[in-house]
Amino acid sequence: MSNYILLEHIKVQNANCIAGFTYGFPAITHFLGYTHALSRKLQQQFGIELTGCAVVCHQHQVQAYQPGGWGDYVFALTRNPLILKSGKAETAPIVEEGRMHLTVSLILESSKAFSGAQQQQLVETLTVLAQRQKLAGGQVICLKGVSLYSDDDEQVLSRKLLRKVLPGFVLTDRSELLKQHCQRLIATNPNATMLDAWLDFAALTYQAVTPENVDLSTEPNAVEWVRVPKPDKGYLVPITTGYKAISALYPAGAVANSRDPQYPFCFVESAYGVGQWLSPHRVPDLRDVIWRYRQQGPWYLCTTNTSQNALKLHPEQEAALVELTETELTYF
Incomplete structure (x- = not known):
């Protein structure tokens, strides 16, 4: 039997959009790290291990602009004052960072079926945990919902879940x-x-x-x-x-x-x-x-x-x- 958890339409602000030599979307390690952090908490309370995740992007917006209205884009940076122990405010030097807002859905693969008695408690716990921890360094500001799926027929379950995340785009390895x-x-x-x-x-x-x-x-x-x-x-x-x-x-x-x-x-x-x-x-x-x-x-x-x-x-x-x-x- 296949078992999946759908975290639907997670809205994230100020996520990290730089990944090594690439930019425009967080590295896949961010999403697996997010899944692993959830898995450690679920193992303690429910004995459930999350073994992987699918990433579906619905919307993304890189925080960048063109200074002269044309040419290369540059990242939109913030310059925040620091308050020292003396009470004096000083401005810290700018360290370039790439930020983006995005909306994604995550389909988490579970190694264990969900018993009927724990399903409601699992949904309530995941709703809190998924919004409490950061995703790709950004703050989760909204989560549409959490759903549990189990079925012996993998094809039927795949069609049901993949229709649920339309419209969007799934990232796969090639x-x-x-x-x-x-x-x-x-x-x-x-x-x-x-x-x-x-x-x-x-x-x-x-x-x-x-x-x-x-x-x-x-x-x-x-x-x-x-x-x-x-x-x-x-x-x-x-x-x-x-x-x-x-x-x-x-x-x-x-x-x-x-x-x-x-x-x-x-x-x-x-x-x-x-x-x-x-x-x-x-x-x-x-x-x-x-x-x-x-x-x-x-x-x-x-x-x-x-x-x-x-x-x-x-x-x-x-x-x-x-x-x-x-x-x-x-x-x-």
């Missing part, structure tokens, strides 16, 4: 496209790297094309600037997908100023991949868009089943898919 594109680049340029492939998904690129109806003898410099399409079809975006260890695992308390000296410590760097925004009606199985942590060797990544099971691909694209593991994905 990092297998990153490896495929890198292999195509290496076939033409042996010096190409995974970074070059990732930038093709991240950057907006234009190239000069000579029009067909232009006489080059009279107009040798006549060109048209044409936007270069992304390496694959779909609403593809660069995302931060987890971390990679860059040091040995130190014993608890061995590293000064660590966040929690009770646990072993390891230095890490962010890992990057490619995600895709899908309309919920294009997702055949809810389990394909549930994000989960997967650890292997030095990698600690957030992935979905769509890394191995591509959605809505043409037959020639399906034939080109290869089975991947986290260590085969050469993140940078």
Whole structure:
């Protein structure tokens, strides 16, 4: 039996919209961290463990503006005075931060069925807990509702839940496209790297094309600037997908100023991949868009089943898919 909890239309203000080299939406680790924090509280009271979550975005607004009315956008920053112990107010220097307002729905995967006696209490507890803790560093200002779903038929349950979150867009992992594109680049340029492939998904690129109806003898410099399409079809975006260890695992308390000296410590760097925004009606199985942590060797990544099971691909694209593991994905 599949069991899910729907946190419907969570409105968040001043969430962090910078994730490593990317910006515009919080990293997926924010949402899994939010899920893990809820899971720890539910385990103590109800014995329920949350094993993953699906992220559906309904609305987003990055706090940025154009200073001159044109050109590059810059983040809208605040400059708040500090009150010292002496009672004197001083202004702190500005530290750039990217903020955004967003409305999301989270579909949380539960490892345990909900008994009839605890359902009402579980909904009431989640309604309080989901609004009490922060999401992506932002304050939760509104929650439309909490619903519990259980069914033996996964297809029926998927359709019911995915219709519930319309209109919106579901974020899923498509990092297998990153490896495929890198292999195509290496076939033409042996010096190409995974970074070059990732930038093709991240950057907006234009190239000069000579029009067909232009006489080059009279107009040798006549060109048209044409936007270069992304390496694959779909609403593809660069995302931060987890971390990679860059040091040995130190014993608890061995590293000064660590966040929690009770646990072993390891230095890490962010890992990057490619995600895709899908309309919920294009997702055949809810389990394909549930994000989960997967650890292997030095990698600690957030992935979905769509890394191995591509959605809505043409037959020639399906034939080109290869089975991947986290260590085969050469993140940078």
